[in-house]
Amino acid sequence: MIAWIARLxxxxxxxxxxxxxxxxxxxxxxxxxxxxxxLRLWLRQMHFVGVMSLAIVLVSGLFIGMVLALQGYTILVDxxxxxxxxxxxxxxxxxxxxxxxxxxxxxxxxxSALTAEIGLMKATEQLSSMEMIGVDPLRRVVAPRLWAGFxxxxxxxxxxxxxxxxxxxxxxxxxxxxxxGSYWGNMQASVSFIDDVGxxxxxxLVFALVVTWxxxxxxxxxIPTSEGISRATTRTVVYSSLAVLGLDFILTAxxxxxxx
Amino acid sequence: xxxxxxxxxxKLRFSxxxxxxxxxxxxxxxxGAITAIMGPSGCxxxxxxxxxxxxxxPDAGRVVIDGQEVHALSRRSxxxxxxRMGMLFQSGALFSDLSVFENVAFPLRVHTDLPESMVRxxxxxKLEAVGLRGARSLMPAELSGGMARRVxxxxxxxxxxxLILYDEPFVGQDPISMGVLVQLIKRINQALGLTAVVVxxxxxxxxxxxxYVYVIADGGVMGHGTPQALSSEDNPRVRQFxxxxxxxxxxxxxxxxxxxxxxxxxxxxx
Numbered sequence: 001m002i003a004w005i006a007r008l009x010x011x012x013x014x015x016x017x018x019x020x021x022x023x024x025x026x027x028x029x030x031x032x033x034x035x036x037x038x039l040r041l042w043l044r045q046m047h048f049v050g051v052m053s054l055a056i057v058l059v060s061g062l063f064i065g066m067v068l069a070l071q072g073y074t075i076l077v078d079x080x081x082x083x084x085x086x087x088x089x090x091x092x093x094x095x096x097x098x099x100x101x102x103x104x105x106x107x108x109x110x111x112s113a114l115t116a117e118i119g120l121m122k123a124t125e126q127l128s129s130m131e132m133i134g135v136d137p138l139r140r141v142v143a144p145r146l147w148a149g150f151x152x153x154x155x156x157x158x159x160x161x162x163x164x165x166x167x168x169x170x171x172x173x174x175x176x177x178x179x180x181g182s183y184w185g186n187m188q189a190s191v192s193f194i195d196d197v198g199x200x201x202x203x204x205l206v207f208a209l210v211v212t213w214x215x216x217x218x219x220x221x222x223i224p225t226s227e228g229i230s231r232a233t234t235r236t237v238v239y240s241s242l243a244v245l246g247l248d249f250i251l252t253a254x255x256x257x258x259x260x
Numbered sequence: 261x262x263x264x265x266x267x268x269x270x271k272l273r274f275s276x277x278x279x280x281x282x283x284x285x286x287x288x289x290x291x292g293a294i295t296a297i298m299g300p301s302g303c304x305x306x307x308x309x310x311x312x313x314x315x316x317x318p319d320a321g322r323v324v325i326d327g328q329e330v331h332a333l334s335r336r337s338x339x340x341x342x343x344r345m346g347m348l349f350q351s352g353a354l355f356s357d358l359s360v361f362e363n364v365a366f367p368l369r370v371h372t373d374l375p376e377s378m379v380r381x382x383x384x385x386k387l388e389a390v391g392l393r394g395a396r397s398l399m400p401a402e403l404s405g406g407m408a409r410r411v412x413x414x415x416x417x418x419x420x421x422x423l424i425l426y427d428e429p430f431v432g433q434d435p436i437s438m439g440v441l442v443q444l445i446k447r448i449n450q451a452l453g454l455t456a457v458v459v460x461x462x463x464x465x466x467x468x469x470x471x472y473v474y475v476i477a478d479g480g481v482m483g484h485g486t487p488q489a490l491s492s493e494d495n496p497r498v499r500q501f502x503x504x505x506x507x508x509x510x511x512x513x514x515x516x517x518x519x520x521x522x523x524x525x526x527x528x529x530x
Contacts, residue, residue: 125353129412132313132347133367134339 022217029142029216041144049110049145050152054159056109057102061093061160064101065167068092072168073176082176086183087190089168090161094191094200095256098161100248103207106153107240111215114145115236118219119229127220142216149212150205157204199255206247211240266291266423266455267312272321274304274311281307283479284321289472294449294456296470298463300501303477305459306350309425312457313347314338325423343371346416346424350431352408354400360387360411361396367418386414390444406437413444423455424448430462438462442469463502467491475501 068089076082118141121127127137165187172178191197215236222232265288274282281304289295299305310316312323314330323330328341354363364383368374374382387393390410400408409429416424426445430438446469449456460466467473467487474484475498483490483498490502500508516522 121356124356125349125351126355128310128315129347129349129353130355131315132342132345133370133415134342135370136339 021221022213025138025142025217025220026146026213029138029146031139031143038139038144041140042147045144045148046152049114049148050155053106053109053152053156057105057156057160058163060101060105061098061163062167064097064160065089065093065164065169066171068097068164069168069171069176073172073178082172082178083182084186085168085172085178086165086185086187089172090165090187090191091196093161093164094196096248096252098157098164099200099203099207100244102157102160103153103204103211103244104241106149106156106208107211107215107237107244110149110152111211111236111240112233114149114212114215115219115222115233116229118142118145118216119222119224119232122220122222123224123226123229138220142220145216146212149215150208153208153211154201154204157200161200195255199251202255203248203251206251207244210243210247214240214243263291265289266326267457268322268324269312270322270324272311272323273319274307274316275319276307280479282318282321285476285480287474287481287484289455289457291455292453293471294445294458294469296458296460296466296473297476298459298461298466298473298501299476299482301461304479305461305476306427308476309347309427309457309459313342313345313425343367343419344422346419346421348409348412348416348424348426348429350428352400352405352412354403354408354412354415356400358400359396360392360398360400360403363400363411364415364418367415371419382418383414386418387411389417389448390414391440404437406433406440409433409437409441410444413441413448417448417452420452421454423457426456426458426460428460429458430460430465438465445469463504467502477501 069085072085072088073082076084076088118127121137121141127141130137130140169180169183173180173183218232218236218239222228267287267289269285269287269289272282272285272287273280297305297308307316311318312325312330314323314333317331325341326344328337330338330341333341354360355366358366361383364386365379368379368382372379384393384396387396390413392407392410392414395403395407395411400411403411429441429445433441442465445456445458448454449469458466458470467490470487472484473487473490475482475490477497482501483493483495485493490498493499493502497509499505506512
């Protein structure tokens with residue numbers, strides 16, 4: 001019994017310690033931005049983290065928009081309410097699916113790559129040699145990646161929503177024959193810029209911070225062996241997916257849960 | 261060793277994951293000479309270099325470099341001190357996203373405001389010194405292990421440091437690149453008059469270039485002296501190491517019960 005309590009205590013202490021380390025790490029890295037050299041490095045990372053994730057995010061957005069329209073139509077048509085299809089597609093995407101799915105895809109595509117890249121730099125002593133040259137790797141390596149992730153995921157989320165709405169149009173209007181005027185008209189009437197677009201963006205900013213933070217921290221703190229790198233990469237994807245889904249529930253409850 | 265040593269290590273204690281690597285070790289590294297630190301694998305040679313460079317913090321004891329106590333410095337002062345050091349890592353540790361030229365130019369670009377033409381001249385001079393001026397546009401992935409180490413050496417001396425730390429510079433090299441590296445370390449030291457610390461267990465190569473040698477094992481210094489003095493050392497542990505004898509005070513056999521009893525022991529399967 002005592003041993004069990006001691007184990008619980010140790011696990012809690014370890015957890016708090018890791019969280020504290022990750023917090024200090026985030027603080028020190030986030031400071032390492034605005035200067036001229038940092039801007040150049042940041043732009044480079046925007047390419048690797050953001051632009052390279054564009055294809056998977058946009059293609060997924062298209063399919064999710066198409067599936068939404070198809071599923072929505074089969075239900076709405078029973079009530080003769082297929083004119084509300086545009087509203088349904090747009091609201092589901094803006095409030096939930098775009099921020100969450102884009103963040104999950106981002107964790108799989110960019111997050112794991114960030115962890116593996118930083119981990120490999122650690123395993124090949126590149127981070128140590130940078131320290132010995134007198135350059136702080138937190139500022140030089142971690143900061144540009146952190147900022148690139150933080151900026152690019154919200155942009156990717158916007159792209160996801162736009163393409164998803166277009167996918168819904170393709171299926172709903174072009175294929176199933178919903179009147180185009182009501183698709184756009186109902187959407188325009190029911191989507192609020194602040195409540196729906198704004199809240200969706202806030203969500204994706206939070207997800208961007210959490211996913212990128214987990215990814216770079218896992219890379220920086222891993223055990224520098226090939227096994228360590230593969231474990232940390234897996235952890236990045238698992239932890240960020242869980243964090244995104246858990247935070248999504250909390251954020252949704254705060255943003256849209258005031259009808260109780 | 262008349263004058264004041266460049267690096268003074270006093271009562272250094274360091275442990276990692278329950279095992280004590282250094283148990284109150286003392287060491288003095290003379291200025292302007294090549295000092296070799298040798299010892300069996302896993303005795304903490306690389307750890308010692310990281311302690312000197314301030315990348316690890318000791319549990320107790322001091323490391324003083326040219327009058328400055330490394331672990332009492334602020335982060336900023338430590339980074340300033342590191343500009344006076346170069347370190348050659350075991351793997352070379354070249355930045356994989358930068359070309360050979362940019363790797364050597366990296367310390368110059370981050371620590372100086374020299375005009376581009378001057379940076380170019382300096383980089384070409386350093387690359388010429390290691391014989392790789394012609395490889396300047398290659399990427400690290402295109403270099404052989406020996407070439408990567410030579411580029412890393414050029415990068416380590418880019419800022420003309422006073423101290424250079426070599427971590428196992430000869431491991432895994434073919435005889436030709438081994439010879440090249442031995443020559444380079446010796447030549448660079450003579451030309452620049454810097455203090456060098458070479459961590460290695462390639463005895464023949466190290467003894468041929470070192471001015472002073474420390475042999476470490478079991479958490480402390482086992483023996484030290486000039487290469488000539490060490491070769492005729494009486495201490496059996498030092499002798500076993502220097503002459504590479506397979507059996508001696510460091511046993512060939514991992515501790516086990518008697519061989520005969522083990523063979524006849526049918527009960528304890530395996």
